[in-house]
Amino acid sequence: MINELDRIALTKALPEHGLEPGDVGTVVLVQKGGEGFTLEFMTLGGETLAVATVRSECVRRVKSREITHVSEVA
Numbered sequence: 001m002i003n004e005l006d007r008i009a010l011t012k013a014l015p016e017h018g019l020e021p022g023d024v025g026t027v028v029l030v031q032k033g034g035e036g037f038t039l040e041f042m043t044l045g046g047e048t049l050a051v052a053t054v055r056s057e058c059v060r061r062v063k064s065r066e067i068t069h070v071s072e073v074a
Contacts, residue, residue, distance in 0.1 A: 004030055008039065008059040009066075017041070017050035024068055025052075025059075049073060 002008060006027045013020050019041060028051070029038035037059060041050045 002027060002030065002037065002059065002061055004028065007062040009062050010058060011060050012058045014052055014054070017052050018073060019050060022069060024062060043073065
C-alpha cells in the first residue's frame with residue numbers, strides 16, 4: 001500500500017512534466033480508493049519541478065535497497 005508522504009518511483013514517463021521512468025517523487029495525496037496519487041517532484045536543492053496526478057499503475061514504492069540516480073533538468 002502506498003500512503004501520503006511515501007517516496008515513489010515512476011514506472012511510466014510523464015513527458016508533459018519532463019519526467020522519466022525511475023524518477024523519484026513524494027506522494028502528497030492518495031486519491032479515493034488508492035486508484036491514483038498526486039505527486040510532487042523536487043530537485044535535490046528543494047525546488048519543486050512538478051506536481052502531477054497519476055493513476056496507480058504509473059508508480060511503484062521505492063525499495064530500501066535501491067539508490068537514486070541523478071539527472072539534470074533543463
